[in-house]
Each structure stands twice: as C-alpha cells, then as structure tokens.
Amino acid sequence: MEKIQRIGISLEGSLLDKFDELIHEKNYPNRSEAVRDLIREKLSGEKLQDPETEAVAAVHLVYDHHQTQLTEKLIRIQHSHLLKTISSMHVHIGHHECLEVILLRGKVREITRLGDQIVSLKGVTYGKINLIAAEEFLSEEEHSHGHDHRA
Template sequence: MADLERIGISLDKDLLSQFDALIARQGYQSRSEAVRDLVRQQLSRERIADPQAEAVAAVFLVYDHHAANLTEKLIAVQHSHLLHAISSLHVHLDEHDCLEIIVLRGQVAEINRVGENILSMKGVKLGRVNLVAV
C-alpha cells in the first residue's frame, strides 16, 4: 500500500457509532480497513452487473443424494463445463442430504446460466450462486 492517499469523510455521530460497533463485532482493526472493504465490495458488485465481466462463483446446493441420477447429472454438468468448473466439494450432511459446492470461473452470464441449470435439477432442495468479480 505504498500509494495511499488520505481522505476525510463526514458522518453524523449516530451513524459513526453504529459503524464503529459493526466493525468492532466484525473484528476490524481500523475504520480505514473497514471502509476499504466496503469500497471493494461495491466495486465488485458493479463489475458483476456486466454479463461479460470475468468472475468466479461458488454454487452451493443441498440435495437428496437418493434422487434418481442427480449425482451423475451434477458430475456430467461439471465435466461438460471443464473450463468453468474449477473445483468442487462434497459434504455428507445426514443420511439423505448432501452439500455440494461447485466453483465456477468465466463470464458472469455463463456462470449464471450454468449455475441456474444446476440449481433447477430435480432433487436439488436449496441452492445459491455467489458471484465475485476477479
């Protein structure tokens, strides 16, 4: 961080007090680092609003591993999108349910298409696609 620039911001006392309480709960060592993270988050949101932007995503899904052919379909989707599926994690939650986390990389529109394809498969109970700009 050799090229740091100092800036000043004005906040009313109540808002600053709430912000200080929030960053203390989250374990921040300084207001500056908390503000930097907020700026990074907003810039990332802006980038992933562009369907052509490059991003990574974790597709989280909970599914019944007894659902007919679902495991094979999930594997097939990952293999058919090898350039996009860069990793996966499989966790047994109980005797029926599994958590699968599939990491995808590519353009936002393509990630969303593949992610929604996965989440709409029969047997998937819950799911979410979490995008982050690269």
Template sequence: MEKDVLTRFGVSMPEDLVNQFDQYISEQGYTNRSEAIRDLVRRVLLEPRQLNSEQLVAGTIVMVYDHHVSELPLTLMELQHQYHHHVISTMHVHLNHEQCLEIIVVRGNLSKLRELKQQIQVQKGVLYAELSVTYLDEDGKGHTHDPSHGHTHTHDSKG
C-alpha cells in the same frame, strides 16, 4: 508499489445504525470505520449483478442438495461436465443422511458462470445455490490458469 491516494468524505447515519456498525467492526476485528467501509464497498462492487456479464471472473458456486432425489447427483455431474472449461475444482461434503454440500470453483465469463449456477439452482432437490465471484485482471499481469491442466475432485466423507 505505489500507494493509492486516499480521499476523505463524510457520511451521515442515524446514531442507532452507527452503534450497530461499530459493534460489527469490533466483532470483525477492524481497527477503524474506514477499513470496514472500504471492505464493504469492495464486496458490493464484486457482487455478480454489479459486473459486466462478459467480465472474466473466478469464484465459487456453493450448493446444498438432497442426494436422494432421483438422478440429481448424476444430473449435477453432467452439468459440470457440460461446463468443464469453467470448472476448476469441486469439493463434495456429506452434511447428513440426506443433504450434500458441494463447492465448485469456477473461472470464466460471468455470463457462463451465471448460466451454470441457474441450471443448478432450478434442479428439483437443490435447496440452495449461490455464485460468488471476484474480478480477474485481464491485462496479463496476474497469474493465468490454463483450464486444460484438468481439474481436481475432492471428496470428503466426514460428516
């Protein structure tokens, strides 16, 4: 495997910001500022708004909702079935008597995943919904997944 060529550059910041950053990198376990900055840049570049809407991605939709809201669990399940080619797996956790946390592992064009997340987010009783993605290599070198393998549903009732 060929090593990437590293480029040095200087960054100017107010001293207070540098001190806060140094505290952050220490708490996160980084050994130097460069490692932390590289990770932050990668994270920013993988934000869904930075990627082309037709980009092939994989990621998660995390949501918290009130399962007592009439028909909401059924509506959310129906939405997942409408996007069954994009849903790989789900995990459902009961947070308390009213709230559930659901994590949906997804894969496909970013535009379709954004669409699914938006349809989830606007449902009455959904308190939180967020899409987080990572870029997928489309040149065939990486592992490919055939959605026709089906998907698993994990149900954890510990709470």
C-alpha cells in the same frame, strides 16, 4: 504495493456509532480496513452488472443424495463445462443430505446460466450462487484471451 492515500469523510454521529458497532462485530482492526472492504464490495457489485465481466462463482447446493440420478447429472454438467468448473467439494451433512460447493470461472453471463442450471435440478433443496468479479485477479494474458492457462 500501491501507495496509501489518506482521505477524510463526514458522518452523522449515529451513523458512525452503528458503523463502529459493525466493525467490532466483524472483528475489523480499524475503520480504514472496513471502509476498504465496503468500497471493494460495491465496485465488485457494479462490475457484476456487466454480463461480459470475468468472474468466479461458488455454487452452494444442498440435496438428497438418494434423488434418482442427481449425482450423475451434477457430474455430467460439470464435465460438459470443464473449462468453467474449477473445483468442487462434496460433504455429507446428514443421513440423506449432502452439501456440494462447485467453483466456476468465466463471464458473468455464462457462469450465472450454468449455476442456475445446477441449482434448478430436481432434488436440490437449497441452492445459492455467489459471484465475485475477478478481472483484477487475472493475468493480462488470461484477461485478453478469456482463457485459463493453468497446467
């Protein structure tokens, strides 16, 4: 683990009060942990601006499972992009509605395009793509070759 370094910051009292309220609402144990998360989020967001950045995405879908051939289309898209699809989860949330979460991995450009393709299918009533920059989580070999070497 990397050595922790202490820093000091100056904030207006009203801003600090709002930050402390946020920390309390989100159940952070202390200000330091909250600041670390904010910095990580900002850095990840900056990395995601580069379409070549390695990332993971969770594509959330709500759809009517009675929609003609939608389930088959979802399966076909995932199978045609097998190296990008990590996993998926399917949950029945109503009589006709299903929630599907599809996890993708690859370059921002590729997985955003694939996520958009999935979300825009006819019959999807809600879709959202959440990206996280993943370069720091990949092994040197995966990062340099852009491949997933899982067994």
